[in-house]
Amino acid sequence: MNTMSPSISAEADMRSKGAAVPVPDGRRKDTLMEDKPEDTVIEEGKTVGKPFTADPKFKLRNVDVSYGADRAIKNISLDIGRNEVIAFIGPSGCGKSTFLRCLNRMNDSIDICRVKGSLELDEQNIYDSKRDVVELRARVGMVFQKPNPFPKSIYDNVAYGPRIHGLANRKSELDDIVENSLRKAGLWNEAKDRLDAMATGMSGGQQQRLCIARAIAVSPEVILMDEPCSALDPIATARVEELIAEMSESYTIVIVTHSMQQAARVSNRTAYFHMGHLVEVNETDTVFTSPQHPLTESYITGRFG
Amino acid sequence: MPNNKDQVYGDHISQRFNNELLELKTRFLEMGGLVEAQIGSAVQALTANDSVLAEQVSAGDRGVDQMEIGIDEEAILIIARRQPAARDLRLVIAVIKMVVDLERVGDEAKKIAKLALKLEAEGQTSLGYVEVRHIGSHVQAMLHDSLDAFARLDAEQALRVMKEDKRVDEEYQAAARTLLTHMMEDTRNISRCMSIMWVLRALERVGDHACNIAENVIFMVKGEDVRHTPMEETERVVGR
Numbered sequence: 001m002n003t004m005s006p007s008i009s010a011e012a013d014m015r016s017k018g019a020a021v022p023v024p025d026g027r028r029k030d031t032l033m034e035d036k037p038e039d040t041v042i043e044e045g046k047t048v049g050k051p052f053t054a055d056p057k058f059k060l061r062n063v064d065v066s067y068g069a070d071r072a073i074k075n076i077s078l079d080i081g082r083n084e085v086i087a088f089i090g091p092s093g094c095g096k097s098t099f100l101r102c103l104n105r106m107n108d109s110i111d112i113c114r115v116k117g118s119l120e121l122d123e124q125n126i127y128d129s130k131r132d133v134v135e136l137r138a139r140v141g142m143v144f145q146k147p148n149p150f151p152k153s154i155y156d157n158v159a160y161g162p163r164i165h166g167l168a169n170r171k172s173e174l175d176d177i178v179e180n181s182l183r184k185a186g187l188w189n190e191a192k193d194r195l196d197a198m199a200t201g202m203s204g205g206q207q208q209r210l211c212i213a214r215a216i217a218v219s220p221e222v223i224l225m226d227e228p229c230s231a232l233d234p235i236a237t238a239r240v241e242e243l244i245a246e247m248s249e250s251y252t253i254v255i256v257t258h259s260m261q262q263a264a265r266v267s268n269r270t271a272y273f274h275m276g277h278l279v280e281v282n283e284t285d286t287v288f289t290s291p292q293h294p295l296t297e298s299y300i301t302g303r304f305g
Numbered sequence: 306m307p308n309n310k311d312q313v314y315g316d317h318i319s320q321r322f323n324n325e326l327l328e329l330k331t332r333f334l335e336m337g338g339l340v341e342a343q344i345g346s347a348v349q350a351l352t353a354n355d356s357v358l359a360e361q362v363s364a365g366d367r368g369v370d371q372m373e374i375g376i377d378e379e380a381i382l383i384i385a386r387r388q389p390a391a392r393d394l395r396l397v398i399a400v401i402k403m404v405v406d407l408e409r410v411g412d413e414a415k416k417i418a419k420l421a422l423k424l425e426a427e428g429q430t431s432l433g434y435v436e437v438r439h440i441g442s443h444v445q446a447m448l449h450d451s452l453d454a455f456a457r458l459d460a461e462q463a464l465r466v467m468k469e470d471k472r473v474d475e476e477y478q479a480a481a482r483t484l485l486t487h488m489m490e491d492t493r494n495i496s497r498c499m500s501i502m503w504v505l506r507a508l509e510r511v512g513d514h515a516c517n518i519a520e521n522v523i524f525m526v527k528g529e530d531v532r533h534t535p536m537e538e539t540e541r542v543v544g545r
Contacts, residue, residue, distance in 0.1 A: 261388055288390045290528025300390045302317045 040295055042277045045075035048292045049282035051271075053081040057222065057252045058103060063117035065098055067110070072098045074276040075117075085244060085253045087263035087284065090273035091299065096256050099273070100224050102126075103254065104140035105133055121222075138165055141215035145227040147207030149199035149214075154191050157199045157210055158182060161218040177217055185213035186243050205236025212243060223247065225255040229262060241266050260300050264288045272296040314396060325383050326393060330456075332379065333400050333407075336372040337452040340407045341445065343369065343414035344511060348441035351421035351504065352434045359425070362418035369411035376404050395528060399521040403455070406514040410448065413507040413514075420500050420507075432487060432494065433501035436480035440508045443473055447515035454519060460526040460543045463519035467539065473512040480505050 045062070056079035065073035073095045080086055088096035098107065105126060107113040119126040126136065138161070149157050158178045161167075168174035178195070182188040187209045191202075199210055208228060215223055225244075229237040244253055244266045257263050263270050263284065270287040272280045272295070280293040291297045298304055314326040343362055350359035380401045383389060389397050447469050454462040484498045484505075523531050523543060531539040 260390065264390075289394060291391050297391045301393045302319060302322065302387075304318065 042274065042279060042295070044277065045077065047077065047278045047281055049280045049286075050269075051078045051278065051281040053079045053084075055082065056080055057082045057084075057122065059118070059120040059123065060102075061118040063099070063102065063115070063119060065095070065102060065107070065116075066114050068112040072276055073102075076278040078271065078278060078281060080252060080254060081269075083248060083250070083252055084269060085248045085255065085267045086269045086271060087267035088254065088256045088271050088273060089258075089260060089263050089299070090279075091304070092258075093275075094273040095276045096271075096273040097226055099278075100226060100254060100256050103222070103224055104137050104142060106142065108133065138218045139220055140222040140224060141218065141220035142224045142226070143208070143211050143215055143228045146231050147204055147211050149202070149207050149210050151198065151200055153196045154182075154199050154202070154210060155195040158213050158217045161214060165218055167218065181213040181217040182210075184216050184243075184247065185209045186239055186246075187213055203236070205232050205239060208232055208236065208240060209243065212240070216247075220251065222252045222254065225253065227256055227258060230258060237262070260288075272299065274299070314393065319387075322387050325379070325387070326389075326396060329376065329379050329383065329397065329400055332372070332376050333404065334452060334456055336369065336376060336404065336407050337448075337455075339365075339372065340369055340410045340414070341448055341452070343411055344417075344441070344445055344448065347414040347417035347421065348437060348445070348508075350418055351424065352431075352438055354421075354425045354429055356422055356425050359418040359421040363415050363422075366411050366415040369408060373404050373408040377401060380404075392525070392528075395525045399525045403518045403521050406517045410511050410514045413511050416507050417504050420504050424497065424500055427497060427500075430497070432497055433480075433484060433504075436476075436483060437501065437504055437508070440473065440476050440480060440505055443469070443476065444508050444512040444515065447473070447512050448518075451515040451518040451522065454522045455525075458522070458526050460523050463522040463526075464539060464543045466519040467516050468536070470512050470516045473509060477505055477509045 058078075058080035060079070061077045063073055063076045063078075064071065076099065088100060090096050101107045102115055102119060103121075103126070107115060115127060121136070121140065125131070150160060152160070155178055158181050159174050162174060162177050168177055179188060179192075182191055187206060190206060191210075199207065202210060208231070212223075212228075229240050232240065241262065244255065247253060248268075255263075255266065267284045269281060270284045271278060272287070272291075272293070274295050280287065280291060280296045282292065286292075287296060288300060291300060314330065315323040317323050317326075343365055346358055346365075347362045349355065350362060380397050383397050387393070447466050450462055450469075451466045453459070454466065481502065484502055487494045488498045517532075520530075520532050523529070523539070527542050527545065529542045531542055534542075
């Protein structure tokens with residue numbers, strides 16, 4: 001029986017053509033830029049997909065960020081919707097964390113950092129010189145890559161924000177805020193009997209959920225998460241992801257993640273960054289099944305990054 | 306995707322992932338080649354009254370079944386190990402679906418081989434063979450072209466396969482009318498004509514399976530599901 005049909009020889013033909021551009025295994029990252037498809041020229045400010053939404057929480061237009069002479073963000077325009085979970089993905093150094101940190105002016109502390117363009121939260125300029133940055137950061141909370149609890153008790157970690165913002169008048173009110181925040185962070189059952197214990201004695205996953213509770217305690221509208229699970233084990237990661245899903249009912253969440261599977265699991269929309277450009281923004285389902293831009297496709301399928 | 310003809314699965318950072326996807330593709334095409342040969346041999350066995358060949362086809366179906374199991378296993382392992390996304394995901398999912406079509410085509414070949422043995426035992430006349438040969442070569446070409454479209458990721462060719470299906474249906478209707486005439490002319494032809502009808506029915510199904518494969522090829526290349534979609538809409542998707 002002849003099993004070597006012409007369709008197989010066509011396949012072999014196709015593969016021999018593909019062999020003209022071999023992709024060596026284990027090539028170094030810094031040589032990647034010399035190869036395709038990474039050297040695809042991206043037109044500045046041109047984003048494929050759906051970067052804009054009706055009635056956005058954040059309205060960001062023509063944002064440019066530079067560290068001295070280096071442009072880290074190149075003319076990015078994006079809307080972030082209310083109560084949506086949006087994931088920022090992209091290879092290291094693509095600007096996703098820089099862009100995230102613009103949303104609550106975390107870049108202010110870097111002297112050489114310059115932010116240009118229009119960044120609005122609820123139609124108010126984030127970078128207005130008269131704006132109270134502390135108030136802004138209370139509205140736009142942040143959770144970092146590594147859990148960073150204060151070297152205080154579990155209770156004091158959560159109560160810290162409400163205290164300095166004067167959110168509670170009585171001890172009982174503060175107790176309520178602490179309990180509610182810990183409950184929302186899924187930590188109450190584990191922490192209720194040891195509220196006076198040092199937070200630094202908790203496991204990594206518990207510490208990260210404590211940091212989320214601490215962020216929630218000041219009733220923010222937005223929570224920024226910069227790789228919140230990269231230091232956590234799979235079970236703690238699953239807990240935090242569950243939490244993100246629950247929190248999305250009441251908060252707008254922006255999450256930077258290196259785990260594409262995590263972006264696929266937790267977000268409604270996904271934004272793909274590449275070398276300071278915002279290449280594609282789409283519904284997460286679209287991005288992970290049929291991305292529109294070849295760079296997005298190459299990245300999420302593990303062809304570079 | 307700028308140029309679908311250049312689209313390959315061998316450019317991941319993980320070389321082992323490349324190998325797994327290319328292996329999946331190659332094994333699918335091998336199964337396709339085997340199934341094509343089964344259908345070709347079944348039609349040949351019937352029209353040449355070759356009972357030895359018919360027996361071979363009938364026995365050969367086990368090989369097709371084994372390949373189906375092997376390919377499914379491999380696809381499942383790729384999903385478990387690699388969590389493929391985008392075009393890789395579409396390749397794996399499409400292969401899982403198309404393998405079912407190939408296996409069914411294998412079953413149709415076996416069915417035709419069994420009918421060939423029955424017809425051969427009932428005596429040697431060539432009544433209905435013209436129709437079998439005609440529709441047989443038509444659907445074999447469709448199957449071949451659909452596999453070719455898969456190998457080359459050619460959505461236009463897949464679309465051409467889908468358009469052929471209407472013609473096969475017309476030919477099938479015409480052949481059925483001819484056979485009906487034979488049956489009315491002489492009732493002793495009825496048993497034989499019914500067997501031929503079953504053969505034609507099996508061949509017509511092969512055309513349908515080729516279409517399913519073509520639909521999956523369009524899904525792989527264009528990322529859009531064109532099943533149960535009007536032809537104009539499918540044309541628009543392919544033309545994009």
